[in-house]
Amino acid sequence: MKTIIVCTNFSHEAENATHYAASMAKENKYRIILFNLQTVSIHALNAQASADFFYAQTLKNQKKLDDKAAELAALYAIETGYHLASGNFIEELEKCIQLHECDFIVMGMAERTLEQKLLGNSVTRAIHRLKKPILIVPSHIEYTGIRKILFAYDTHKSMTWTAMNDIYYFINKFNAEIEVFNVSERLEDFAEVIHDIDLNSGYDLDDIKYSFKMTQSIEVIKAIEEEIRLTNPDLLTMVPYKYNLIESLFHRSKTAIMAYKNKVPLLSIPLNID
DSSP states (O other): OOEEEEEOOSOHHHHHHHHHHHHHHHHHTOEEEEEEEOOOOHHHHHTTOOHHHHHHHHHHHHHHHHHHHHHHHHHHOOEEEEEEEOSOHHHHHHHHHHHHTOSEEEEEEOOOOHHHHHHOOHHHHHHHHOSSOEEEEETTOOOOOOOEEEEEOOOGGGOOHHHHHHHHHHHHHTTOEEEEEEEESOTHHHHHHHTOHHHHSSSOOTTOOEEEEEEEOSOHHHHHHHHHHHHOOSEEEEOOOOOOHHHHTTOOOHHHHHHHHOSSOEEEOOOOOO
């Protein structure tokens, strides 16, 4: 049985993502673990609250998670659990992944704010640091199945066997149709995509409905948004490319940008090193 970790702080977008994940879990017999990072208000810290106060807060948060897990189990007939943590978000989430042998993570995404644009948020940090697929669900989307996947594909520099295995799992599991969509400034890059060994070798494509589309453009994000509008996919899949220090000064992660702007769920597949 595969295990999904759903990150929740009980906000609107987190609650929506939780029910999205629970619907998916019911359809595929997944187990759900609710992950919550408890925080202490600045007022409590300034007041130097007692150990009893923090203990009471922990019990309160445990009860809230336990109730939510029980609610989901009864409503969707799925196996549920929870994990309460405190400390650094990424570090604690990595511990949760290892402890519960998680297969992928589900997170909700709020509408973009100026603060998020400048500083990023937990979703964008997770995209670039965690070595598990992350499914990012916009706050207005309900689960209705995954029948069509749009894979916004870069050239072979951002692809590994591990990433392709994750992508093929989702295609086969949901019996989905996939469109491989490539945007490039140079026509020469299209030849790389067509002859890409990682994309076309090692997999039985006979049972997969797939198509390729290539567009020449200098505005990658706008091209992806237009293709989403035209094809109306249930899921957008991207593999974030890891820029080095110098590159990061001039490039912004297209996956992180689409996580903010996206109108459909985004599956971010970690690059990893095979």
